Amino acid sequence: MEDPIAYQPLFVEDTDFYNRILLGSLLPQWLWAPLPRFCQTWLRNYIGGLLLYFVSGFLWCFYIYYWKRNVYVPKDTIPTRKAMFLQIVVAMKAMPWYCLLPTLSEYITEHGWTRCYPRLNDVGLLAYLVYLGIYLAFVEFGIYWMHRELHDIKPLYKYLHATHHIYNKQNTLSPFAGLAFHPLDGILQAIPHSIALFIIPTHFTTHLALLFIEGVWTTNIHDCIHGNLWPVMGAGYHTIHHTTYRHNYGHFTIWMDWMFGTLRDPTMDEGKLN
Template sequence: MDYVLSGSDYYFFTPYVYPSTWPEDDIFRQTISLLIVTNLGAFVLYFFCATLSYYFIYDHSLMKHPQFLENQVYREIKFTIQSMPWISIPTVALFLLEVRGYSKLYEEIEFPHGWLQLIVSIISFLFFTDMLIYWIHRGLHHKLVYKRIHKPHHMWKITTPFASHAFHPLDGFLQSLPYHIYPFVFPLHKLVYLGLYIFVNVWTISIHDGDFRVPRIFRPFINGSAHHTDHHLFFDYNYGQYFTLWDRIGGSFKNPSSFEGKGPHSYVKNMTEQKCSSPSENGYKKEKLGNGELTKIE
């Protein structure tokens, strides 16, 4: 993040905003600048990528699904706008530690071993963060914290790309925490870290975009939109972020109903109104969809 901060200082903050007597490495100035840059960057990334996904990838027929809420897109965006500034506060505290040199982020790359380390660090970042997010996400489903923290995100049963960042602030920060922990534990190149930060935000949008197309060879391993849609519908499955590994280890893996011809697209296509209810389970009712699957409703 110090690359972004340095560029912002050079091109904007130093010549146009702050007095020349205020040093660029002053901790209070860095905090203010990081708050501005983090919020601006997050909103630009969210609106740019989610809008592109919504208009060019998202299947708008899903909006006919009976569990798609009235004015849902507006509500997803509103919830995100209200939450992001709060999420940014603890996030900036971690960025500040990185900028001030307390992490293991580095700049130089030595050939050839440095490039090998770069590749290994990317792979380890994905698996490390996927593992921690799995357990954090699963913990957020515990009855003691779910209703207060994670429930708002499960308001959206049939998601759009704009639901990707529509979290309670504490929920959003906790699920992003593994990305910030990694560079304090393992060496990571600064540009790679910045690129991965962008990637994880784009990936988060992609698993909410309703596009279930995945090459068949990757279906057993990649936790895509089809898996995450079933998580929103059926609640107790597919907590992972990128991979299905920890869901398989933790016994929470569910083969996506869409891969079996029973997903939301099939329901909308068939457009049946037949529904039935079963007794409540763990505080949640179950509603039968037209495809015969059960989805938990509150």
């Protein structure tokens, strides 16, 4: 793989393309084009984050609470509109800060400070898949321990993570709770994605896509529906996390909880969440 600094023009080209696609489609050019590139990128990430949060949240709530009412979630466990509104308020306060992380990731990548590469043919398909697997394992490990320490270190829990854990019952959890964190809490849990860039050769666009996939994923794992697809850390596992506070710290999979002894299986423990 070439020196990342040699890729700088391609990284800049990609960022400018993504900015033009989203900002150019939604805003008049005079409103965003004069902004510094860092601000353009932040604005693009912010608008993209809002769209992702609201579109995925409203569609999923409509599907499980109205279209499939009483199919997936019993009527008495459907969260109130007030609970969902309060979750949206918390998420909106944090969203501008969340969007700094992908913006900084792009900035440091453009300046050649990471091991990112811009095109798949820079490393080949096999190497891309191997690096992606290592990246995902690193992120899974990092998020698990970051999340666990946010529980175990009492000041971190009290001043950061408790904001999210006020939603601790099925009738208060909703897809909109997925991003309802203290801003620093949300950034800390996502930061393994950025740390990985300094260690693992990573496809630039894949990294950005995975950061936004986080938004869809966290919506899914707060809907209280147990998908029961091993080894995926579905909502059934994560609902247990919200009701026991001591289990299922993992993110995409249950592997870290299995390895470190914090796994609790909803299919084996149904009806005993305390």
